[in-house]
Amino acid sequence: MPEITVDARGMACPGPISALTRAYRNANNGDVIIVMATDPGFEPDVKAWIERTKNELLELKKEGGVITAKIKVVAKK
Amino acid sequence: MKKVVILGGGGGGAILANLLPREEFQVTVVDKSPLHFFQPGNLWIAFKGVKKEKFLRPLRELLKPHVNFVQDEVVEVDLQNRSVKTRNGKQLGYDYVVFATGAELDYDALPGHRKLLETYGDFYSSPENAEKLYKTLLGMNSGRFVIAVADPIYKCPPGPHKGTFLSWELFSKRGLSDKVKVVLAVPVPHAYPSKTIADIIEPELNARGIELHTFFTANEIDLDNKKIISLEGEELSFDVATVIPPHRGPSYSVTPESVKDGNGYIKIDKYTSKVEGFDDAFAIGDCTNAPTSKSGVTAHLQAEVVAARLQGIDAKYSGRTNCPLITDGKGLFIISDYDHPPIPVRFSKFKRLMEDFFVATYWSAIRYPEFWSPVFKAYFEATDEMIRKGEGW
Numbered sequence: 219m220p221e222i223t224v225d226a227r228g229m230a231c232p233g234p235i236s237a238l239t240r241a242y243r244n245a246n247n248g249d250v251i252i253v254m255a256t257d258p259g260f261e262p263d264v265k266a267w268i269e270r271t272k273n274e275l276l277e278l279k280k281e282g283g284v285i286t287a288k289i290k291v292v293a294k295k
Numbered sequence: 296m297k298k299v300v301i302l303g304g305g306g307g308g309a310i311l312a313n314l315l316p317r318e319e320f321q322v323t324v325v326d327k328s329p330l331h332f333f334q335p336g337n338l339w340i341a342f343k344g345v346k347k348e349k350f351l352r353p354l355r356e357l358l359k360p361h362v363n364f365v366q367d368e369v370v371e372v373d374l375q376n377r378s379v380k381t382r383n384g385k386q387l388g389y390d391y392v393v394f395a396t397g398a399e400l401d402y403d404a405l406p407g408h409r410k411l412l413e414t415y416g417d418f419y420s421s422p423e424n425a426e427k428l429y430k431t432l433l434g435m436n437s438g439r440f441v442i443a444v445a446d447p448i449y450k451c452p453p454g455p456h457k458g459t460f461l462s463w464e465l466f467s468k469r470g471l472s473d474k475v476k477v478v479l480a481v482p483v484p485h486a487y488p489s490k491t492i493a494d495i496i497e498p499e500l501n502a503r504g505i506e507l508h509t510f511f512t513a514n515e516i517d518l519d520n521k522k523i524i525s526l527e528g529e530e531l532s533f534d535v536a537t538v539i540p541p542h543r544g545p546s547y548s549v550t551p552e553s554v555k556d557g558n559g560y561i562k563i564d565k566y567t568s569k570v571e572g573f574d575d576a577f578a579i580g581d582c583t584n585a586p587t588s589k590s591g592v593t594a595h596l597q598a599e600v601v602a603a604r605l606q607g608i609d610a611k612y613s614g615r616t617n618c619p620l621i622t623d624g625k626g627l628f629i630i631s632d633y634d635h636p637p638i639p640v641r642f643s644k645f646k647r648l649m650e651d652f653f654v655a656t657y658w659s660a661i662r663y664p665e666f667w668s669p670v671f672k673a674y675f676e677a678t679d680e681m682i683r684k685g686e687g688w
Binding site for chain 1: 446447448452482483484488489490491492510512526527528541557565586587588614615616618629631632633634635636637
């Protein structure tokens, strides 16, 4: 399945949640979006985004200051 | 003498042209318009009725006399052969080229968007459309005025928020705050992408009775039934609406095409503005893929970095943002960089004064950047310290 990588490490405002939402606009159901971020605010934001949009969070890990979220796009109409 | 061709005479291109020493560089700026437009002016035009002429000046007058100005449209940039082609058939060779052509706004991406723009105007596309929006709002006596966002990466991240507060102020001055509902819809989980900033904005929205919708990415406009439909499957009704469109990088041909990313933005080293794979090509401002706010401040700071680098100085751009957010009478700056999310800031009249000051000195800062550089440098160094210390302002 198509994998879209969003490298939002070292991103200033507007930050990784905006990068994720932008990638989501161009994604299709079945795609996997992998977002990497160094902004600690991304962790609560991506969880809130998953809950609200009903897409699937496959994995969320934190290593060495980098948050990586693997998201399966399922909720696009 | 090194030949530098700068594509675009906006905030980034004009400042860079004026910074390069004439003894060392033969500078040419290419821009399809004879006029330089102060883009934030759209807010004053659309929401305060200021005439657009206040924010437009001939680019020729803003460029130092020794800078060559070619009024023409770029159609092709060949980085391998170091050549730029224009609409009128000019071929410009260079030692260095700098992309500074800005972002392109796509009003044909969302169904119904162009019709919406033509009906009401907006405060992003042009000063003429900003004047149109002002007329529309003056004729609005009741109902819902909706500002929505189609794509979360757009120029001036606080733009929609400024539009929200300033339109509220306009309706309030007309005695219509009970009759007109101002609505802001954003794609992100809170009022602003950064929760730190959202926590400061949301009480101000609530205090004014402004309706906020989050997780709303505008995707389609149904003008007949007066509603905006989001990617997330929700609908917002409106009486008047404006939607910030998807942005793209330059559409003119660039060889190799691989220097553009998936959205058409020029791929650069985010610190040096060097175009990936080339030592003699740079890009600044909204046309790049730099992971920071698309704003005049970014273009200005990147212009300073490129000017220094062309003179052999190892200058770097930290990703520093300084986005102004103004409400009626107050202001704040959203301060962040590549290594730090926005610091907590609060609204104050003093910061609004500072923003008004920056606006008043804009023409001078473009024409005489060398005089303003030390002032801006001192400001950025002082506020960078706040970032490093984790202090708010």
